[in-house]
Amino acid sequence: MFVDKAKIYIKGGNGGDGLIAFKREKYVAEGGPAGGDGGKGGDVIFRVDEGLRTLMDFRYQKHFKAPRGEKGKPKNQYGANAEDMIVRVPPGTVIMDDDTGEVLADLTEHGQEVVAARGGKGGRGNVRFATPANPAPYISENGEEGEERWVVLELKVMADVGLVGFPSVGKSTLLSVVSAAKPKIASYHFTTLTPNLGVVQVEEGRSFVMADLPGLIEGAHQGVGLGHEFLRHIERTRIILHVIDMAATEGRDPFDDYLKINEELKLYNMNLENRPQVIAANKMDIPDAEEHLQQFEQKLKEHGIDAPVFKISAATQQGMRELMFHLADQLDQIPVQVKVEEVPETEERKVYRLETKNEGPEFTIRRENDVFIVESEKIETLLKRTPINYYDSALRFSNMLRRMGVDEALRNKGAEDGQTIRIGDFEFEFVEKE
Template identity: 70%
Template sequence: MFVDKVKIYVKAGDGGNGQKAFRREKYVPMGGPAGGDGGKGGDIVFQVDEGLRTLLDFRYQKHFKAERGEHGRSKAQHGANAEDMVIKVPPGTVIIDDDTQAVIADLTRHDQRVVVARGGRGGRGNMRFATPANPAPDIAEKGEPGEERYLVLELKVMADVGLAGFPSVGKSTLLSSVSKAKPKIAAYHFTTLSPNLGVVDVGDGRSFVMADLPGLIEGAHIGAGLGHQFLRHIERTRVIVHVVDMAGTEGRNPYQDWVKINQELEQYNLRLMERPQIIAANKMDVPGAEENLAHFRENVGEQYPIYPISAATKQGVQELLYGIADLLDQIPATPLVEEIEQEERKVYKDEPVEEDTFTVRKENEIYVVEGAKIEKLFKMTDFNHYDSVQRFARILRKMGVDDELRRLGAENGDSVRIADYEFEFVE
């Protein structure tokens, strides 16, 4: 089964908790704090494996959670960092944030890696909070929560040659005749529902990867038929081989077919029109094909090479393969990848997050405080210890949360909610 789009959930590891401990050694009076820091949680990392060709594995496992860091120890021992969780994906995988629809990464090369969720840092042990005013602090942080998000993985097939054309023009028959690929072939539209890949041996020591892609129809660029599934894959091909039913067995005009498909490619992505194109005039063994080919040549002119073939009888197929291989020899394999990387540098740069910002609003009789820094601080505070609670309240005062609550009318004893917990406002 070929799977080219999945939605998954990833959760990086939480940081380990800091330790609250004191030195208790003989002959060392008032040894002071000795609680170590927690270890960092594991990151979620995607890595390209060129041996993979589909996202099928993600159909059966859709949740990925990295290990948390080890807790800090006494005697100032730091907890161990957790190992990263490395998830293998095929080349051509595009990673999209499901909430924002922003593209996180476009993975094209073997062993290329990207961190999609970062593990939380370890909480600080009480030795980190020692000051001349408080040499024996009773404070230790909890580990920072790891990032979590829903992702959409889209696979764009990495092939040298993509077969384009209307349904039932003979793309699958051509692929099966030139490679060992065995695509499903039947006399109805959309027999091919997903891409089929085949390695083509030209016969003179050269070879290339050919993709038989689902057929296009008018309106494909806006998602009609299998439009987006098809067009997503053709973006990656170095050469487009446009297969045309020159016999017009479906009652359509071959030249109009060619024009309409090119219009769909152009409206989906203008850059596709810059891609080298070869025309395979198929079904030349059917009566009427020769007359249609002559008319086709008059309209197209010399802009694109035209190869008369019959995929069923293999007539002219070898000449087509030589023509494709010669064209591939003239096209470097790297520009497309470099183009993708340039877009990656422009589009996928993380924007700085203003963590110090917060909002306070009144919801019925409860004041709700929201803000990334406040919520993170809340999760890392151990409310079982008085010193930790005092530190939490002190930081909120410095940020101006108390002043904002008073401005909105909060009085002594009113309820204040942070995350899922409620507190009393105390003057």
């Protein structure tokens, strides 16, 4: 089964917790702190594997969590960093943030990779908090949480030549004749529901990839019919091979078909209007096709369209050799990679976290009955990284809140000694310091 779109959840590994430990060695009196730092959590990395052709694997596995870093060790030994989680994707995969729709990466080449969710930093051990005033601190940090998000993977087929045209004009038959691909062929519309790829061997040492794509109809750029399921794949092709039923077996005008398909391509993506295009006048073995072709070529001249036209019959293989050689010659002159949308490169990878605004306070306080709720991304992160079961760590957290002005703000809101303060999932008792 061909799967070209998937939504998955990814999470970087949490950092390992820092350790509270002290030297306990013979002949070493009153040994100082010796708790090591925790290791970094693993990143979630998408890597291109040219052996893959669909996003089928993501239909069954939708959650990817990288391992967490190792906890700090005694004797000032650091915990090991976790291994990264490598998620393999096929060439042509576009990765988008599900919440914002932002394109995170456009992966086209084998081995290309991008970090989509970074692992958290390891927490510091108590050796890091030793001071002259407190040479043996019971203070450490928990590991930082890894980044998490839902992403949408969208596959745009990597092909050199893409076949476009109305349903039932003979695209699948053409691909089956010139390659070893075995697409489904039938005499009804939308026989082809998913892209089929075939390798065309022109001669020894010369070949290219051709894609048979689902047929277009009017309104496809708005998602009508197979709409976007088709159009996303044509973006990658270096040449557009426009297959036209020149015998007009379904009563449509061949030139009108040509104009409508090109209009749909243009409305979907303006860049496609300038993509090199070749016209395959198919079904030339059927009566009246020659007359229709003369009218078609006349209208091309009248509209100033200078696209090469090849007379073929996919059923009898008439003209196929000449068409394939022409495509191969054209491909030799076109850059290998057609860039449709540029993903801006940055020197540093982005960290997708809720940003703390520079304007206004770093926290807000609201009251629910007798409970005062402190809301702040920064404070909640600080709390998660603080092992508050140790007195020194809890005292450090309390002092940091005081320096941020949280205590004063609570008093201004009416908080009194003994009342409940809630920060995230934790509740504390407000104590007036004398």
